[in-house]
Amino acid sequence: MKKRICVFLTFTVLAFLSTYGQVSTQIRQMAYADSFRLVSIFKDIHLNPELGFMEIRTSGIVSKEFRTLGYEVITGIGKTGVVGILRNGEGPVVMFRADMDCNPVKEITGLSYASTKTMKKEDGTEVPVMHACGHDAHVTWLLGIAKIMMTLKKEWRGTLVLVAQPAEEILLGAEAMVNDKMYERGVPLPDYLLGMHTFPIPVGTIYNAPGNRLAGSDQLDITFYGIGGHGAHPENTKDPIIMACNAVLQYQTIISRNISAQDPAVLTVGAFLSGSVNNVIPPSALLKLNLRWFNDKNRNILINGIKRINEGIAIANDLPKELYPAITMKGMVFPLVNDTDMVSKINTALLEVIDSAKIIKNIPAEMVSEDFHHLVIHNKKAIYDYMWVGIANIDVAAKATAQGKKYPFFNHNGNYQVDLSAIPLGTLIGATALFKMLGKP
Numbered sequence: 001m002k003k004r005i006c007v008f009l010t011f012t013v014l015a016f017l018s019t020y021g022q023v024s025t026q027i028r029q030m031a032y033a034d035s036f037r038l039v040s041i042f043k044d045i046h047l048n049p050e051l052g053f054m055e056i057r058t059s060g061i062v063s064k065e066f067r068t069l070g071y072e073v074i075t076g077i078g079k080t081g082v083v084g085i086l087r088n089g090e091g092p093v094v095m096f097r098a099d100m101d102c103n104p105v106k107e108i109t110g111l112s113y114a115s116t117k118t119m120k121k122e123d124g125t126e127v128p129v130m131h132a133c134g135h136d137a138h139v140t141w142l143l144g145i146a147k148i149m150m151t152l153k154k155e156w157r158g159t160l161v162l163v164a165q166p167a168e169e170i171l172l173g174a175e176a177m178v179n180d181k182m183y184e185r186g187v188p189l190p191d192y193l194l195g196m197h198t199f200p201i202p203v204g205t206i207y208n209a210p211g212n213r214l215a216g217s218d219q220l221d222i223t224f225y226g227i228g229g230h231g232a233h234p235e236n237t238k239d240p241i242i243m244a245c246n247a248v249l250q251y252q253t254i255i256s257r258n259i260s261a262q263d264p265a266v267l268t269v270g271a272f273l274s275g276s277v278n279n280v281i282p283p284s285a286l287l288k289l290n291l292r293w294f295n296d297k298n299r300n301i302l303i304n305g306i307k308r309i310n311e312g313i314a315i316a317n318d319l320p321k322e323l324y325p326a327i328t329m330k331g332m333v334f335p336l337v338n339d340t341d342m343v344s345k346i347n348t349a350l351l352e353v354i355d356s357a358k359i360i361k362n363i364p365a366e367m368v369s370e371d372f373h374h375l376v377i378h379n380k381k382a383i384y385d386y387m388w389v390g391i392a393n394i395d396v397a398a399k400a401t402a403q404g405k406k407y408p409f410f411n412h413n414g415n416y417q418v419d420l421s422a423i424p425l426g427t428l429i430g431a432t433a434l435f436k437m438l439g440k441p
Contacts, residue, residue, distance in 0.1 A: 023155050023435065024352040030148045031428040038144045038423050043113040045136040046418075049102030049129045051119050052167030053176075055080045058100045058139060062164040065143045069150045071162070074185055078176030083187050084146060084162040091158025091439030095190035096430065097372055098142035099168035103132040108414035132416040134198025134391060137426060139164060141196060144427030149434060157439040159188050163375065171217060171331045174374035183379075192342060192383050192437050195372040196430055199388035200407040202397040203422045205358045206350070206429065207388035210343045214336035214386070215264070215292040216299060217369035221330060222247070222310065225323040228283035237281045238323070241274050243313050244285040247325075248272070250313075251289075254305035259298055266292035266367050267302060292367045294335050333371045342385040342437070349436035353428050368411075389429060391422040 041061070050058055059080045066073045071084035080100070104121065106128035107114045115130040131137075142162055149160055167173030183189055199207065224247065226240035248269050259265050267289065274285035289306070293299045310325040347359050376382045390397075392408050396419075400408035409415045 023152065024432065026152060026155075027148055027431045027435065028353065028428055030151065031144060031424045031431065034144055034147060034427070035424045038140050038427060039420050041143060042136055042140040042418070042420070042423050045139055046131050047113050047115060047117075049115050049117060049131045049136070050100070051104065051121065051129060052101040052170045052173060053079045054119065055100040055166050059164060059166070062100075062139060062143065066146060066162070069146055071146065071150070072186075074187065077182050077185065077187075078166055078173060078178075078180045080166040081173065081177045081180075081182075082164040083182070085186070085188065086150060086153065086160040086162075088153050088159065089157040089441075091156070092191040092437065093159040093161060093188045094434060094437045095161040095163060095193045095375065096142065096145065096434060097163040097165055097193065097195045097375060098138035099135050099165045099173065099372070100139055101135060101167050101169050101173070102129050103169060103412055104128070105130050105132040105412060106414050107132070109417050111417065130414065130416075132413060133169065133411045134416070134418050135168070137198050137391060137418045137422065138196065140423055141426040141430050144424070145430045145434065148427070148431045154441065156435055157441050160434065160438065161188055161190060165372075165375070168371055171219060171333045171369060171371045174371040178375065178378060189379055189381070190376060191381060192385075193373070193376045194346075194384070194430070194433055194437065195370075195386040196389050196426065197370070197386070198391040198411075198418055198422070198426075200392045200397075200409050200411070200416070201388070201390040202392050202394045203390050203419050203425060204354065204394070205360065205390035206354060207360045207363050208338075208343055208347055208350075208385065209361045209363050210338045210340035212294060212335055212365045213338050214365065214370050215266075215294055215367045216333060216335040217293075218289075218291040218299070218303070218332045219330040220289050220291070220306075221328040222287045222289060222306070223326045223328075224285045224287070224310075224313075225319070225325065226281070226283060226285075226317070227323075229281050231279035231281055234281060238317055238319060239281050240283065240285040241281070243317055243325075244272060244274065244287055246313055247287065247309055250309045251306060254302055254309075258301050258305060263298060264292075264294060264365075264367060265298045265302065266290075268292075292369065294365070333369050333374060334377060336370050336373050336386055338385050339383045342383055345436055346385055346387070346433045349432050350429060353432050385433075389422070389426050391418040391426075393417075393419040393421075
């Protein structure tokens, strides 16, 4: 009897592996058979980048594709967000997110489909824009995955929720969608959330590890006020440029003298804006700051330290209270912490499509930040996995390594380039991971 049971179980396992292998082959064939269409979509989006909350054209492409495929579509969530829903019987609800926005960066890749577009920011300034972080690839992967999941829906059970999110670069888009009552408007609450992001490692390599992956972050503006006047008579003024300069230097001591050297934190002054002519002391100076941290203790040290330095500078310059520096908190995200079990499941599934040596799990956390997880962190269930997907040309990446460089280029630079071979492969990776998380029929 025991022998019969063992034989039965053996045949059952082999049948399952055979079926799963067949589905994996189908996913691969579909991803690569769709390459021409997907690369065309990618080039079109790359040519027409759009800044956060302005992704009107991009979201239009997404919603049209979703409707054509037969998804239930909800548009205009958080201004330009789009959600496609495919209800496919009893099973888990799995959400896949792709962000749509670009960067205010001038492209210098020299590609035939390089962006030459400019856009006006909220402050009215016109800037060159490009997809210097690979969100054009993210949207393309989303659309490729949408087609595969619809075509092979007999092979899985559950509910698939595809999210095209605005404004990740300013860390506001995910919260904007949630605050716009995304879940009250018909979007199912997910059991699992999956995200993929381009990274300048060789095509065919991924980083997917559990635990702390990305830092928490705050974006804040600080305005120093003073009394303007003629450059020839500084004694009649209160110079906000000098105050802001002192602040920039003093801010760095918050980390070097208040946070352990073994405890990661970053304070960056990304912009210093003041004045317009040579011989006039202006009445104000603006600093744009970015903070990175992994726990509330360090976040509080950073913010409270900034406030103390600001007040000390105001007192040293004998300013009245109404001219004390003002802080505007613009956006904040929590650290991103991947779920251990979900990471393990997905990495196991990806062995079907990626060599095991190319699935890198022992990697340190990055100080960069994301708002992807803010789609679920306020829910009762917040299980998610966020992975880096290699997009650098293999030969270019090897040459950079030989020259002692960590990467051939980096995100947010004008030379950021997604190799076209990463388009079908990223689609394959995403669809394979989703099949793993959704229920079997």
